[in-house]
Amino acid sequence: xxxxxxxxxxxxxxxxxxxxxxxxxxxxxxxxxxxxxxxxxxxxxxxxxxxxxxxxxxxxxxxxxxxxxxxxxxxxxxxxxxxxxxxxxxxxxxxxxxxxxxxxxxxxxxxxxxxxxxxxxxxxxxxxxxxxxxxxxxxxxxxxxxxxxxxxxxxxxxxxxxxxxxxxxxxxxxxxxxxxxxxxxxxxxxxxxxxxxxxxxxxxxxxxxx
Numbered sequence: 789x790x791x792x793x794x795x796x797x798x799x800x801x802x803x804x805x806x807x808x809x810x811x812x813x814x815x816x817x818x819x820x821x822x823x824x825x826x827x828x829x830x831x832x833x834x835x836x837x838x839x840x841x842x843x844x845x846x847x848x849x850x851x852x853x854x855x856x857x858x859x860x861x862x863x864x865x866x867x868x869x870x871x872x873x874x875x876x877x878x879x880x881x882x883x884x885x886x887x888x889x890x891x892x893x894x895x896x897x898x899x900x901x902x903x904x905x906x907x908x909x910x911x912x913x914x915x916x917x918x919x920x921x922x923x924x925x926x927x928x929x930x931x932x933x934x935x936x937x938x939x940x941x942x943x944x945x946x947x948x949x950x951x952x953x954x955x956x957x958x959x960x961x962x963x964x965x966x967x968x969x970x971x972x973x974x975x976x977x978x979x980x981x982x983x984x985x986x987x988x989x990x991x992x993x994x995x996x997x998x
Contacts, residue, residue: 810982810983810990810991811895811896811926811982811991811993813982814926814980814982814993815893815895815924815926815993818922818924818978818993818995819891819893819924820891820922822845822846822847822848825888826848826888826890826891827848827849827850827887827888827889827890827891828842828847828848828849828850828889828890828891828892828893829849829850829851829852829884829887829889829891829892829893829914830842830849830850830851830852830892830893830894830895831851831852831875831892831893831894831897831907831910831911832852832853832854832875832894832895832896832897833851833852833853833858833859833862833870834853834855834858834862835858835861835862836851836858836859836861836862836863836865836866836869836870837862838851838893838895839851839862839866839869839870840862840865840866840869843865843866843869848887849869850869850870850871850884850887850889851869851870851871852870852871852872852873852875852880852881852884853870853872853873853875854872854873854874854875855872856872859871859872868883871883871884875894875897875901875907875910876901876902876903876906876907876910877906877910878906878909878910878913880914888918889914889915889917889918889921890915890918890919890920890921890922891921891922891924892911892914892915892921892922892923892924893923893924893925894911894923894924894925894926895925895926896926896927896928896991897925897927898925898927898958898960899927899928899956899957899958899959899960900954900955900956900957900958901957901958902957904958904968905968905971905972908968908969908972908974909972911923912972912973912974912998915998916998920997920998921997921998922995922996922997922998923969923974923994923995923996923997923998924993924994924995925993925994926982926991926992926993926994927958927960927965927991927992927994928956928959928960928990928991928992929960929961929981929989929990929991929992930959930960930961931961931962931987933987933988934987934988934989937988960992962979962992965977965979965992965994966979969994969996973998974996974997974998975996975997975998976995976996976997977994977995977996978994978995978996979992979993979994980992980993980994
């Protein structure tokens with residue numbers, strides 16, 4: 789794992805969510821160039837910021853999220869590309885079932901889910917229905933060194949944020965994330981730490997193939 793700064797998409801710190809500056813260099817390296825007859829699905833897209841930007845760069849991108857207000861915002865820029873959908877469900881909205889989704893992305897979602905296996909299985913079925921593809925996701929990084937450091941500086945309660953309504957309920961390490969994906973049938977799992985210093989990374993970005 790490690791950082792590799794670059795940004796072919798040209799995001800600016802002024803209009804991107806605060807964590808994008810850590811995540812986008814890794815996401816952009818893992819994303820293939822836009823291709824005909826290849827759709828990209830952002831699962832847990834929020835207000836559509838990432839997917840709408842990818843559309844502007846030539847990707848046939850769509851997004852789903854459980855929050856209706858976020859989907860309303862997302863569709864203002866590219867109507868018909870965003871749909872209300874539970875990311876832990878076992879089906880897609882009808883308009884997306886015929887799309888040739890070969891790339892699924894998910895940014896800072898899996899740590900909020902009670903049923904991450906159902907989520908990953910949902911992604912696997914989407915890609916399998918189209919002959920396979922790639923899954924790129926991110927989540928806060930947790931490892932032994934980082935957790936030990938958090939403990940000795942007295943930030944345990946703050947970091948785990950148990951009083952944050954709707955906050956993180958799963959805390960992923962390289963080992964647990966790799967196991968989750970491989971158990972679901974994904975292969976060639978690659979993990980990159982981003983933000984801050986090695987082994988104290990803020991996040992990790994994961995790429996896997998099906």
